[in-house]
Amino acid sequence: MQPCPLCGADGASLFHEDKRRCYLRCPQCALVYVPAVYHLAPDREKARYDLHRNDPADPAYRAFLRRLMDPLVARLPPGAYGLDYGSGPGPTLSRMLEERGYPTAIYDAFYAPDTSVLARHYDFLACSETMEHFARPGREWHRFLALVRPGGWIGIMTQFLEMDVDFSSWYYKNDDTHVAFYSRATFRFLARRDGLTVDFEGNSVALFRR
Template identity: 55%
Template sequence: MQPCPLCAGDNTRHYHTDTRRTYYQCQRCSLVFVDEVARLGPDDEKAVYDQHRNVPDDMGYRRFLSRLADPLLERLPQHASDGLDFGSGPGPVLAMMLMQAGYTMACYDPYYQPDRRVLERQYDFITCTEAIEHFYQPSLAWQQWDTLLKPGGWLGVMTKLVTDQAAFSRWHYKNDPTHVSFFSRDTFEFLAAQSSLELEFVGNDVILMRKPLL
């Protein structure tokens, strides 16, 4: 069995196999992840992302993103000003929305916004919408976020959550070939406990975490 790409646990078990891929689950942090042999190469992965058409004037998409933006903005303290949209994709609509709300935003995406200089400073909040499920090595992103987030800062993640094996077998979300890491409530509770973060679940797919003050 492959070690967990999130917590490096070596107690993983077979979770599901379909016609294209095999999935494992970590028994320590509950992450479900794709067999590494089924991962796409960089060119094929980017070709899928290039098909996305997320534009600022798409009001339906803005409403979708507001499910994270609105509760995050309600929780940000008055002194918060700087945010980072991590995994912003080809159309950083969320960053534009937050800029319109008065915040200074930086964007990072390994394909579309690859300037790593934005990863050399800290932020009052970090957003990651519909991106964490694409991470081959989510442990690296988690370590980066811990460094990038100021004490007292907020992390907002949007991703669909695993519930159980039976539902997973029928789940359309797993069929996207670029989706390789699948989180559950148990996974986020594990991460929050490991890093002493405050944790809130908002609806079915929005996760908010606050880093403790020093």
């Protein structure tokens, strides 16, 4: 079977299978992931994202993003400089952070692919509803660590897969672009392995101190 795309461990077991694809679970970091053979081609993946309507003026969308922004901002020093990683077709989190006094660059593999921003270092990195799309989350995670200065913060929002979730009926797996599912155990593994601390807010936000 395909090694874990987050930690590289072998020995994954079948976690679930439905009519569209199967899902494996890593024995080391507890990531549940979709094997690469089921991933969408990049053009089809982008076509799905093009359907998103992420309007920076939409109060409901802003309220959703505040689930990540508010606890992250509460931990930042004044004027901290950040990166919104996976900013999407309608960058909104970066605008909200700038409105609060935190200048924020953006990067998105499809919509803001300027890689010069990846050559800098930041006081914080925010990644909202993006990690579940990563085909190679281990590579992206190591990039996060390289981008954030010691003492800085990595804020992630993605729906946690917890023990009480009925995976067979879980809505979050039904999006074909969602290929990696994280639990608190997964994030605790990363924190322990990489010498970070991690705090959780609700069932979708993890905040790592570098």
